[in-house]
Amino acid sequence: MEHFLAKFAKHIKKKVIELTRLIIVISYLEFICLLKIDFWDFTMSIIKTINLNKIYDAETEIPVHAVNDVSLEFEAGEFTAIIGPSGCGKTTLLNLLGGLDRPTSGTVTIDGTDIIKLSSSEIIDFRLRNIGFVFQAYNLVPVLTAKENVEFIMQLQGIPKQQREERVLQLFEQIGLKDRLNNRPGKLSGGQQQRVAVARALASKPKFVLADEPTANLDSKSTSNLLDIMEKLNEVENTTFIFSTHDSRVMKRARRLVSLEDGKVVSDNNQMEHR
């Protein structure tokens, strides 16, 4: 009896050890997998929003839910248009992505940084180093020449002169304005100004470029020219572009379309592809 008990105990012990080993191996594999998935996620999606909400006039009788529970991911090298009718929340969403505005709730993570937690001066520096902006109204500095406008952002970053010069020439080559380097914005057409603005946004090789209706003030020729340039830069420099538009010709050029209605994502062809 005693012998049997001892044998049984030994057997149990063996089983327990085996089981423990198994558990360890499985959890190790799991851990590796988790790590791998995380790592995968980390490299590929540069912007990630989770349950993003922006409510204007929340305390009044008619609050405006400008961005409603938006969870999106954007990956490096994307060429994406945010579309939807006027007032659907495109500008608000882009402002949240670029840290120009703070959400009512939810998070915006850019390359692993939760930008909502940054202080207002930290976020300015974050924008300087990570995000390029193109505005509908160009917003070039009027007292600086085209070249100085592009150089300015690199100066803010503390890039040495030699490097700045090279980059400026490279970019002006790309946007086809080498002959207008020393013109002030006032002497350039709207299309030319917007091309300079794109060059400025790209000057310091940001992680991505946000453009809120960049073609809204342009005629169709300038529009297609600007899109050509954006596409080329997207390919050559692998810069991520996220822009809003309600121009159907512009939408056609986008590789991914995120469509909003009343602040909600109603369709996203990227997700359709994936599933």
Place this chain on the structure above:
Amino acid sequence: MNTLIKMAWRNIWRNKKRTILTMMSILLAVFLSLFTRSMQKGSYANMISNAVKFSTGYIQIHKNGYWENKSINETFVNNKEIISALKDENIIFNIPRLESFALASSGKHTKGTIVIGTVPEDEDELNKYSEKIIKGEYISSNENAILVAEKLAEYLKVDVGDTLVLLGQGYHGITAAEQYPIKGIIRIPIPQLNNQMVIMPLKECQYFYSSENRLTSISLMLKDPERIDETISKIKNKLSNKYEVMAWQEMNQEMVQAIESDNVGGIIMLAILYMVIGFGVFGTVMMMTMERKKEFAGMIAIGMQKTKLLLMVVWETVLLGILAIVLGLIITYPILLYLSHNPIPLTGEIAESMKMFGAEPILPFSVKPDIFINQTISVIIIALVAVAYPLSVILKFDVLKAMRS
């Protein structure tokens, strides 16, 4: 960062008309304040220099109590103690004087006068008395003749060559009476003294007042008048308390007070002009800030820190101020330089009222550097104060709101 200065410079020329107008208003205020300040400082310096030269010197040594009752009995004899106390590198000259009152009369006219016995050669070397002679000749030490102040001569209706009878009280009550030939008429730039002064050689004066070898004062001229306090305390340390050592400020209290109260008026005027400057700068910078809100918003959005933006606006203000002040100095300095060499003579009522205050009726101008330095610093400080509010606007600035507008 010089890009900020470059941007600031270009920004102030975006609205040329407004910038020029603002600069003109600053310039006018700078011109006015420099002009009045130069005039005031010039007048003060002139009054002080006249008082020091023709009356008290920078420092005087008396027998203790002399200044209180100005009596011929409170005199002293120059001695070794005093001579050694006056050996100081800041004392370049000392003039012994005997000074008292006397009645002067000629014919039917009589007037109370101040009689000053001094060493004519020393006074001339130091204070150029002989250049102030308007008629006749200057006197010398061993002469038995006098100089009469211009207005006193007019009053007594005497001229060079006439004799003047002096009647006074000498040392310990001894009667002093003598008559002296008038050798010259002197114009003294202190109206009070010009009305009643008689100058004679020290020796003769001591004889007249029966106070051989006695002095009422020794006046000291200084190399560096700014160091007067230091020199006084040095002398005091070496002298016994039988003597009093006084600074010109103490002996010319009325004048010092007149200067002080006039100076307060000048400072009030300056404050008003500075306010004009301040509001001019404020208005312009405020407008420049408000109309560029959208531009600033764009700059912050692309990653320019607000502090850099602030710095740019500060540069704009400082450049505006410096430009205006440099122009102001370029225009004003030559004018003031000319006027400092050619003071404007005054006539009429103003001249009379100036004489009542004991001032010479001219408008002298000063071109002392501190007037210009103070002005420059003040304008820059005012500009920086004026920019404070626009800066706070930028600090509180809502980027999105500005972008939407």
